[in-house]
Amino acid sequence: MPSPSPHVPLPPGQQLVAPGKWPVVGERLPRTPDGPWTVSIVGAVDRNVSWSLDQLRELPQVTRRIDIHCVTRWSRQQVEFTGISLSRLLDASGPSPTAQFVSFIAHSEREHSTSLPLSLLHEADAFVAFQADGQPLTTEHGGPVRAVVPGRYFYKSLKWLARIEILNEDRLGYWEAHAGYHNGADPWNEERFLAPSLNAKTVRALLAKRDFSGLDLRGLTAAGMDLRKLKATGAKLRDAHFERADLRLSCFDGVNLSGAHLQQADLRGASFCVDHTGLAADLEGADLSGADLRGVKLIGASLFGATFGTFDASGAPLLSVLVDETTQIDQSSLASLDATPAQREFLRDATILSSPPPAIRH
Ligand SMILES: Nc1nc2c(c(=O)[nH]1)N[C@H]1C(S)=C(S)[C@@H](COP(=O)(O)O)O[C@H]1N2
Numbered sequence: 001m002p003s004p005s006p007h008v009p010l011p012p013g014q015q016l017v018a019p020g021k022w023p024v025v026g027e028r029l030p031r032t033p034d035g036p037w038t039v040s041i042v043g044a045v046d047r048n049v050s051w052s053l054d055q056l057r058e059l060p061q062v063t064r065r066i067d068i069h070c071v072t073r074w075s076r077q078q079v080e081f082t083g084i085s086l087s088r089l090l091d092a093s094g095p096s097p098t099a100q101f102v103s104f105i106a107h108s109e110r111e112h113s114t115s116l117p118l119s120l121l122h123e124a125d126a127f128v129a130f131q132a133d134g135q136p137l138t139t140e141h142g143g144p145v146r147a148v149v150p151g152r153y154f155y156k157s158l159k160w161l162a163r164i165e166i167l168n169e170d171r172l173g174y175w176e177a178h179a180g181y182h183n184g185a186d187p188w189n190e191e192r193f194l195a196p197s198l199n200a201k202t203v204r205a206l207l208a209k210r211d212f213s214g215l216d217l218r219g220l221t222a223a224g225m226d227l228r229k230l231k232a233t234g235a236k237l238r239d240a241h242f243e244r245a246d247l248r249l250s251c252f253d254g255v256n257l258s259g260a261h262l263q264q265a266d267l268r269g270a271s272f273c274v275d276h277t278g279l280a281a282d283l284e285g286a287d288l289s290g291a292d293l294r295g296v297k298l299i300g301a302s303l304f305g306a307t308f309g310t311f312d313a314s315g316a317p318l319l320s321v322l323v324d325e326t327t328q329i330d331q332s333s334l335a336s337l338d339a340t341p342a343q344r345e346f347l348r349d350a351t352i353l354s355s356p357p358p359a360i361r362h
């Protein structure tokens with residue numbers, strides 16, 4: 001058989017599956033619901049709505065040809081899905097003005113879930129599908145009903161849809177929280193795993209050990225992740241994303257976190273000090289607005305241009321770090337903030353220590 005050629009260009013690093021083939025990925029079976037199968041919308045909405053499968057099928061249907069791109073590098077083009085536009089379902093429940101994310105939750109043993117920004121679901125014209133290529137979806141491919149999110153790796157297309165939860169803040173899905181899958185999942189940018197340098201196997205090992213020590217993980221995207229007790233001594237985490245991540249008791253000694261995004265991270269008890277090789281923690285230009293810094297040690301760290309809080313239009317502090325007397329900072333670290341005196345104010349409740357001898361700068 002001649003090897004298939006793509007109908008339109010494929011995203012980088014993807015290959016077409018043989019004609020007629022559609023691999024099954026992830027869970028193979030749903031959990032049978034207690035009663036009849038329903039799909040409901042709950043959470044930050046005006047009203048909860050629930051549809052039986054028959055009620056869903058009575059809504060106006062759309063048929064669209066979608067390219068499937070699996071993060072494991074196979075693609076299948078022009079799959080014809082039939083279902084109901086998600087925007088139509090969302091309209092019925094009336095998302096609240098503060099709603100920003102949507103979590104799809106499956107009838108499955110592990111309550112499999114995945115989440116996406118609400119705006120993206122509208123833009124991508126996501127839908128819930130009953131049919132693929134004119135046939136009812138088979139069970140292994142998510143039948144009776146699955147989510148289909150065009151333009152994202154297929155792990156964002158949840159099988160066996162049970163619930164659609166509307167959220168004000170993101171909640172990471174199963175693969176995203178536990179297997180290091182990238183929460184963005186844009187195949188054209190190869191948003192496959194937490195950092196571009198990682199593959200499925202290496203990212204799993206890193207997460208299992210919670211050890212990033214000495215690694216170059218530039219561009220890491222770990223917003224919202226549970227990374228308590230992370231060891232990141234000497235790691236290169238320039239520009240990394242850790243917004244709202246749980247980083248309690250983590251060790252960032254000797255780390256390069258310059259330009260990193262640590263907004264509202266839980267950093268209680270974390271250490272940003274000089275590592276055993278004498279390398280200082282570099283937080284230059286990092287944003288820690290709203291982070292919890294209680295019990296944090298910032299000793300010998302470089303804080304030039306770091307942000308610990310923001311101000312509203314009238315100049316009042318807005319998103320301030322949480323600091324108390326258990327936050328320890330040495331004079332030289334504090335002095336490295338000199339270029340932005342307003343930022344020093346956010347650290348005024350910390351315990352100021354005298355400085356150790358100067359350490360090696362990155
Ligand atoms: N409920 C559930 N949905 C899921 C998964 C899963 O494990 N459980 N895996 C995801 C992944 S990684 C992919 S690539 C696609 C695979 O869909 P398919 O088996 O129909 O090819 O389903 C996605 N949806």
Ligand SMILES: [Mo]
Pocket residue numbers: 025070071072154155
């Ligand atoms: Mo996947």
